[in-house]
Amino acid sequence: MGEREALLQCARQNLQAICECIRDGLVANFGPELHLALTWSISLDSDIAQGIVRMAESGEKAAEAGGVEASDLIAMTTHGYTGVQKWTMGSIAERVLHATRLPVLLVRPADMIVRERMEKERQTKTAL
Numbered sequence: 001m002g003e004r005e006a007l008l009q010c011a012r013q014n015l016q017a018i019c020e021c022i023r024d025g026l027v028a029n030f031g032p033e034l035h036l037a038l039t040w041s042i043s044l045d046s047d048i049a050q051g052i053v054r055m056a057e058s059g060e061k062a063a064e065a066g067g068v069e070a071s072d073l074i075a076m077t078t079h080g081y082t083g084v085q086k087w088t089m090g091s092i093a094e095r096v097l098h099a100t101r102l103p104v105l106l107v108r109p110a111d112m113i114v115r116e117r118m119e120k121e122r123q124t125k126t127a128l
Helices: 003-023 048-058 083-089 092-099 110-127
Strands: 074-077 104-107
Touching: 048 074, 048 092, 074 092, 092 104
Parallel strands: 074 104
Antiparallel strands: none
């Protein structure tokens, strides 16, 4: 197995584990009454934002999945960088938001929210 195939296999395993955690209610409990269909796919593209939009809007035929249909929504996490960080890191989420006709749900990663709260608490304590 080559390096590319190994990376794809690792990505598949990671995405499958995340889907299972979501379905089991370990990440978020949506409730069975919503009847959400949770899917994922892997696409190799030199432009990440363009690849996300292409897959979400058009779908893609995949041999192992029998084809991936177009999506109703794009959900992404974002670090919410501004200023110099955004300029140097770029913003895939922002590029997706401006390139797609689909609704986009942007969520900050939980670990980042916790870190920010801890930093605010530390600043509050030192200010007193």
